[in-house]
Amino acid sequence: MRKITVIGTGYVGLVSGTCFAEVGNRVICCDVDRNKIERLRRGEIPIYEPGLEELVAKNMQQERLYFTSEVGEAIEASDIIYIAVGTPMSDTGEADMRYVMSAAKKIGEHLNNRKIIVNKSTVPVGTAELVREVVQANKKYPWITFDVVSNPEFLREGSAISDCMNMDRAVIGSDNAEAAKVIAELHAPFNTRIFTTDLESAEMIKYAANTFLATKISFINAIANVCERVGANVIDVAEGMGLDSRIGNKFLQAGIGYGGSCFPKDTYALAHIADKAGYDFELLKSVIKTNQRQRFIIMDKLRESVGGLAGKQVAVLGLAFKPNTDDMRYAPSLSIIPELLKQGASVRAFDPIAVESARRELPHEVQYFKSVEQAVAGSDVCVILTEWKDVLDMDLDLIRQIMKHPIVIDGRNCFDLQTMQRSGFEYHSIGRASVNAAGRDRHSVNF
Numbered sequence: 001m002r003k004i005t006v007i008g009t010g011y012v013g014l015v016s017g018t019c020f021a022e023v024g025n026r027v028i029c030c031d032v033d034r035n036k037i038e039r040l041r042r043g044e045i046p047i048y049e050p051g052l053e054e055l056v057a058k059n060m061q062q063e064r065l066y067f068t069s070e071v072g073e074a075i076e077a078s079d080i081i082y083i084a085v086g087t088p089m090s091d092t093g094e095a096d097m098r099y100v101m102s103a104a105k106k107i108g109e110h111l112n113n114r115k116i117i118v119n120k121s122t123v124p125v126g127t128a129e130l131v132r133e134v135v136q137a138n139k140k141y142p143w144i145t146f147d148v149v150s151n152p153e154f155l156r157e158g159s160a161i162s163d164c165m166n167m168d169r170a171v172i173g174s175d176n177a178e179a180a181k182v183i184a185e186l187h188a189p190f191n192t193r194i195f196t197t198d199l200e201s202a203e204m205i206k207y208a209a210n211t212f213l214a215t216k217i218s219f220i221n222a223i224a225n226v227c228e229r230v231g232a233n234v235i236d237v238a239e240g241m242g243l244d245s246r247i248g249n250k251f252l253q254a255g256i257g258y259g260g261s262c263f264p265k266d267t268y269a270l271a272h273i274a275d276k277a278g279y280d281f282e283l284l285k286s287v288i289k290t291n292q293r294q295r296f297i298i299m300d301k302l303r304e305s306v307g308g309l310a311g312k313q314v315a316v317l318g319l320a321f322k323p324n325t326d327d328m329r330y331a332p333s334l335s336i337i338p339e340l341l342k343q344g345a346s347v348r349a350f351d352p353i354a355v356e357s358a359r360r361e362l363p364h365e366v367q368y369f370k371s372v373e374q375a376v377a378g379s380d381v382c383v384i385l386t387e388w389k390d391v392l393d394m395d396l397d398l399i400r401q402i403m404k405h406p407i408v409i410d411g412r413n414c415f416d417l418q419t420m421q422r423s424g425f426e427y428h429s430i431g432r433a434s435v436n437a438a439g440r441d442r443h444s445v446n447f
């Protein structure tokens, strides 16, 4: 049993702290956001993550997991201090390091015995050294020593607990073998492989992994755009490519591009890191540009299928950046919906989970509905932005009957072409021919 304090109770702090408690450690999760801590103490989970509420409740009950807004006291009470605060995108595109630096200062001020300080936030290469300097500069008792370790997080929202419990690998960067061993042992109960390296490489692995996955997505989206023009089907193309074990079949789902709290900011951050280091990372800049354009393909398809949007009722299915989360950070809906409104459309939105967070981000004109059917009833066109189960399972016959015009623009390739054609829809998706009730047609039908 180790005594661990996790600073920051966002997605990463809350999930990883709970998982460390679940495998038998005593964990204190702390945050400067008092309101968040009060809610957590009452058992209210501020994010939507399947299974998390039950796991937090169980570990609180078994007195392994605690929440506090007294960050200093929480630091003093543990030997291992995880930094899991946000590193959002700054106005210039770089990682905003102010939260990491303030956490490091606090650790220095409350360093009451020898501790291992572990950085879990996604941070630019060189941050471990910066954290070391800030802790050192703020130490109350100059004789107390400490180690800094990098242990980046790889969980995905929506499957965060199982990702944490069964990680492909735990990356541990350190310049002290003893400290690395302690952090490696902490991961022994998890179903994972330990990979140890130096601090700088560990920090780089996190950015390299995320930007590589983002590159796969932009690549398949670019292939999809070519497929549409030459009459190929991107789903078959991705499957055929993925059968080559060197390529693999994951992260080849074409659509309206990546969003979320990580890929957009981490691609920008690495491009900046490279620029600062004197390397023009052109490939990565193209990945970002391809992704920015991809979401607006929805607008091109709307223009082709329904013409002008003034006075049209557009049903938008899915607001979160992906299913099984209420996270709206950099969700494609945040770019597409304002554009629909600007062009004079009325927006009838549905999302099973993200409506509360969406209301804070989207223009007030958006109307929200509690089901797919209510959102699409009477609409001129339906746009799919997130592949929620409610969308994949929708009753196509009923939807066709209740829409004013049975036109679907699918940004996530939820349905196969034959099904949509048989069900009587005009259907436009990504990287595939458009179909209508009369047959396959690369140039879709206007009404």
Ligand SMILES: NC(=O)c1ccc[n+]([C@@H]2O[C@H](COP(=O)([O-])OP(=O)(O)OC[C@H]3O[C@@H](n4cnc5c(N)ncnc54)[C@H](O)[C@@H]3O)[C@@H](O)[C@H]2O)c1
Binding pocket: 007, 008, 009, 010, 011, 012, 013, 030, 031, 032, 033, 036, 071, 084, 085, 086, 087, 099, 100, 102, 103, 120, 121, 122, 123, 153, 154, 155, 156, 157, 261, 262
């Ligand atoms: N969200 C993900 O899926 C994910 C996955 C892997 C890695 N990451 C990385 O992990 C880090 C955290 O991400 P997140 O999404 O959990 O962040 P978040 O912004 O949702 O939450 C961060 C929390 O830290 C708190 N905080 C900020 N400064 C603090 C301080 N000085 N002391 C105590 N608390 C403080 C904030 O109040 C907030 O509750 C980021 O670097 C992110 O890139 C995120």
Ligand SMILES: O=c1ccn([C@@H]2O[C@H](COP(=O)(O)OP(=O)(O)O[C@H]3O[C@H](CO)[C@@H](O)[C@H](O)[C@H]3O)[C@@H](O)[C@H]2O)c(=O)[nH]1
Binding pocket: 122, 153, 154, 155, 156, 157, 158, 210, 213, 217, 250, 251, 252, 253, 254, 255, 256, 257, 258, 259, 260, 261, 262, 263, 321, 322
């Ligand atoms: O084939 C694909 C796969 C994903 N996406 C999109 O890519 C984005 C990110 O998806 P995903 O990776 O599943 O979600 P995140 O929760 O953002 O997780 C990523 O970002 C985290 C934060 O760094 C990392 O820890 C994870 O390993 C990494 O997968 C979403 O908008 C998806 O719709 C696609 O368009 N096509």
